[in-house]
Amino acid sequence: METDGGGIWQLDAPRAARRYLGMRVKVEGRRSGFDLLDVHRISPIDPPIKQPLRRWRQLLGRFGLGRPLATGAST
Numbered sequence: 910m911e912t913d914g915g916g917i918w919q920l921d922a923p924r925a926a927r928r929y930l931g932m933r934v935k936v937e938g939r940r941s942g943f944d945l946l947d948v949h950r951i952s953p954i955d956p957p958i959k960q961p962l963r964r965w966r967q968l969l970g971r972f973g974l975g976r977p978l979a980t981g982a983s984t
Contacts, residue, residue: 921947
């Protein structure tokens with residue numbers, strides 16, 4: 910997780926928390942290591958995203974994991 914102040918934290922959270930990837934969230938928990946938070950509660954700050962598939966593509970692209978989009982030209 911990246912904070913607004915620029916910090917980066919690792920979260921010990923249930924797998925269900927993945928639905929919040931790429932969203933601004935409020936995290937409540939307890940610090941359990943140098944950069945580790947044990948998450949007790951996580952909730953979205955922004956309204957739900959209307960196109961979740963598009964969000965996943967943007968996240969994958971950010972980390973260089975997405976497929977390049979087809980441009981219609983063949984090589």
